[in-house]
Amino acid sequence: MLLPFLAFALFLQAPQPSQRTIAIDEAFAAEAHLKVGDRVAISAQPDASAPAESVIVGAIVRRGADPSQVARGDFVVRMHLDQLQKISGYGDRVDRFAIATRPSADIDLTLQRINHVAFGFRAYRSRDIAVETSRTFQVVSRFHRAIGVITIVASSLFLLCIMILKVEERRPYIAALRLLGISRSSVVRSIIIEAAVVAVLGSVLGVALGWVVSFFVNWHYQALYRTPLYFSIITPPIISLAVSLSLVLGIGAGVLASMRLVRTPPLALFGR
Amino acid sequence: MLAVLGVAVATAMLLDMVMLATGMRESFRELLLSQGFDIRLAPKGTLPFDTDATIPGVSAITGVLRSNPDIREISPVLGGSIHIPVGARDVSAAVLGVDPTVQGDYEFLSGRDITTPDAIVANDYLLKKLRASFGDTLNVSAGYDPQTRTYSGQRKLVLTGKARFIYGATEQSAAAVRRETLEALGGGARRDRASLFMVRVRKGASPDSVRNWIATQIPSVSAISVATAIAEVDQRLSYFRQLAFILGAVSLFVGFLLVTTLVTVSVNERAGEIAVMRAIGVSRAHVVQQIVIEGVAISVVGAIIGLALGLVTARYLNSILSAFPGLPMAIDFFLFQPRAAWSALGLLVGSGIFAGIYPAWRAASLPIAESLRREAIA
Numbered sequence: 001m002l003l004p005f006l007a008f009a010l011f012l013q014a015p016q017p018s019q020r021t022i023a024i025d026e027a028f029a030a031e032a033h034l035k036v037g038d039r040v041a042i043s044a045q046p047d048a049s050a051p052a053e054s055v056i057v058g059a060i061v062r063r064g065a066d067p068s069q070v071a072r073g074d075f076v077v078r079m080h081l082d083q084l085q086k087i088s089g090y091g092d093r094v095d096r097f098a099i100a101t102r103p104s105a106d107i108d109l110t111l112q113r114i115n116h117v118a119f120g121f122r123a124y125r126s127r128d129i130a131v132e133t134s135r136t137f138q139v140v141s142r143f144h145r146a147i148g149v150i151t152i153v154a155s156s157l158f159l160l161c162i163m164i165l166k167v168e169e170r171r172p173y174i175a176a177l178r179l180l181g182i183s184r185s186s187v188v189r190s191i192i193i194e195a196a197v198v199a200v201l202g203s204v205l206g207v208a209l210g211w212v213v214s215f216f217v218n219w220h221y222q223a224l225y226r227t228p229l230y231f232s233i234i235t236p237p238i239i240s241l242a243v244s245l246s247l248v249l250g251i252g253a254g255v256l257a258s259m260r261l262v263r264t265p266p267l268a269l270f271g272r
Numbered sequence: 273m274l275a276v277l278g279v280a281v282a283t284a285m286l287l288d289m290v291m292l293a294t295g296m297r298e299s300f301r302e303l304l305l306s307q308g309f310d311i312r313l314a315p316k317g318t319l320p321f322d323t324d325a326t327i328p329g330v331s332a333i334t335g336v337l338r339s340n341p342d343i344r345e346i347s348p349v350l351g352g353s354i355h356i357p358v359g360a361r362d363v364s365a366a367v368l369g370v371d372p373t374v375q376g377d378y379e380f381l382s383g384r385d386i387t388t389p390d391a392i393v394a395n396d397y398l399l400k401k402l403r404a405s406f407g408d409t410l411n412v413s414a415g416y417d418p419q420t421r422t423y424s425g426q427r428k429l430v431l432t433g434k435a436r437f438i439y440g441a442t443e444q445s446a447a448a449v450r451r452e453t454l455e456a457l458g459g460g461a462r463r464d465r466a467s468l469f470m471v472r473v474r475k476g477a478s479p480d481s482v483r484n485w486i487a488t489q490i491p492s493v494s495a496i497s498v499a500t501a502i503a504e505v506d507q508r509l510s511y512f513r514q515l516a517f518i519l520g521a522v523s524l525f526v527g528f529l530l531v532t533t534l535v536t537v538s539v540n541e542r543a544g545e546i547a548v549m550r551a552i553g554v555s556r557a558h559v560v561q562q563i564v565i566e567g568v569a570i571s572v573v574g575a576i577i578g579l580a581l582g583l584v585t586a587r588y589l590n591s592i593l594s595a596f597p598g599l600p601m602a603i604d605f606f607l608f609q610p611r612a613a614w615s616a617l618g619l620l621v622g623s624g625i626f627a628g629i630y631p632a633w634r635a636a637s638l639p640i641a642e643s644l645r646r647e648a649i650a
Binding site for chain 2 (some may be wrong): 044071109119121135136139142143146147151153154155156158160161162165169221224226
């Protein structure tokens with residue numbers, strides 16, 4: 001990679017003055033107190049003995065959303081290719097070519113053709129490269145999924161306990177219903193319906209809370225890592241997973257709690 | 273039983289989060305100090321091996337460093353990459369140029385160390401890729417042009433040993449040669465240059481004072497102490513610490529809520545029994561004590577199961593995060609420390625006590641006569 005080679009330093013007397021410009025990212029401009037029109041010396045090595053070239057800051061740009069760079073805190077400078085080749089001693093070389101195809105082009109066929117004639121390099125789909133460079137986020141994603149499973153287990157147990165305790169609290173009421181002749185299935189049904197309603201209401205509240213938390217998470221980490229990337233997104237599949245899971249757990253808890261109670265004789269529920 | 277399981281899962285999560293919040297930093301600190309080097313010197317404005325920049329004038333810098341009596345050992349390291357042709361394949365690897373007598377970058381495992389200029393040691397991963405054994409001669413080059421399939425700066429080196437690179441990532445091919453060998457491989461451009469200096473401070477001397485002295489004496493380098501490096505890693509991985517704090521707090525709250533609910537319902541069910549105890553002269557303090565103990569007991573039983581569960585899940589979560597690209601394999605995100613377990617247990621017991629206070633207060637405030645009458649009617 002060429003860019004990591006670069007080191008920058010400010011000089012009062014610019015060596016080898018030129019009118020060529022570079023573009024720097026917002027974070028670098030803020031850190032080095034640079035503005036458009038400032039003259040800086042660029043060098044491939046951070047020591048003063050290395051050859052340097054004087055250039056003008058021509059633009060301050062906002063960085064794109066790049067997951068592979070998110071935690072690195074690097075600064076990005078864009079410059080003319082020949083200039084970078086010269087100061088890095090890279091010669092007539094590049095790290096990669098980016099190729100835009102026509103909308104009607106068959107990308108697989110284009111890749112095949114390039115790779116057929118390529119000598120010493122290889123063509124890849126941008127999508128495949130993006131997958132490779134976002135490995136950091138893939139790891140984070142796997143970690144989040146694992147944490148999510150543990151959280152679901154904990155909240156399931158919590159929900160089960162609350163439901164069972166809530167139903168247990170109503171032992172005399174259920175005993176009275178049974179003594180009045182209300183069938184077991186009606187009692188079970190009423191408890192399950194109640195549990196389902198509680199689960200749905202809870203999950204609606206949870207989604208709203210999640211949306212608020214997601215907003216703050218994005219706001220905080222976008223500012224922290226100076227990136228436009230979204231760290232938390234609430235999508236319809238996530239909402240449906242959360243609501244369905246909550247519903248299943250709620251109903252499961254209702255079934256467990258009600259079955260336990262209806263199996264007990266009504267008088268025993270009264271403590272007799 | 274279900275409630276105890278709930279507390280156990282909450283404890284497991286809490287332990288994992290305490291381990292995550294403290295373990296990452298501790299593991300990194302242990303890694304940095306594992307070879308006894310207290311200070312690193314990197315090219316100005318960079319972190320060790322964060323860029324390909326190098327420090328010129330190794331001999332002059334070494335001379336300056338030697339003038340400080342608090343500095344015990346100096347290990348200049350030059351980093352780079354090498355290419356080795358194996359049949360029709362090109363095998364590339366990261367290479368370190370070191371002085372084997374003072375190096376702190378690898379642990380020598382078997383064979384012979386790089387005692388001669390033509391010796392090279394490699395890690396297991398590279399050895400497998402090369403399919404080479406000790407004594408084999410390798411054509412090692414500093415440069416490779418894939419278009420013309422030509423190698424530059426080629427030299428014959430003898431594979432003499434196997435080493436484990438302390439800061440190496442998983443599945444990273446790595447090798448080490450003497451620094452002068454790597455300088456020669458790179459041609460004149462890398463002569464008398466180093467990517468990093470590792471400095472060992474005399475026992476009893478303050479690494480921070482030495483670091484400040486170096487910063488004054490050699491302004492062309494960044495002197496990084498262990499504390500500075502940890503602060504940098506902390507900043508880069510702050511996400512995990514914040515996540516650990518939030519999830520730890522949520523786990524504690526869930527555990528607290530679970531115990532409170534359980535003990536409250538238990539008190540409600542035993543209202544008559546508590547009223548009888550109060551009627552026969554049992555003091556309020558005793559009732560409060562009994563109920564708080566009940567809350568603590570649930571927390572302790574859940575916590576003990578949770579600690580075991582937490583260790584298992586921490587191991588699993590650690591295996592996921594170890595796959596971070598470029599992360600040294602010696603870094604653990606979830607590092608077990610007895611202090612972490614005691615912290616989790618202490619927090620749980622503390623929350624158990626608080627969880628028992630509300631139901632205990634309710635039990636102690638029960639109107640005795642009314643509760644007894646209600647019990648009699650029931």
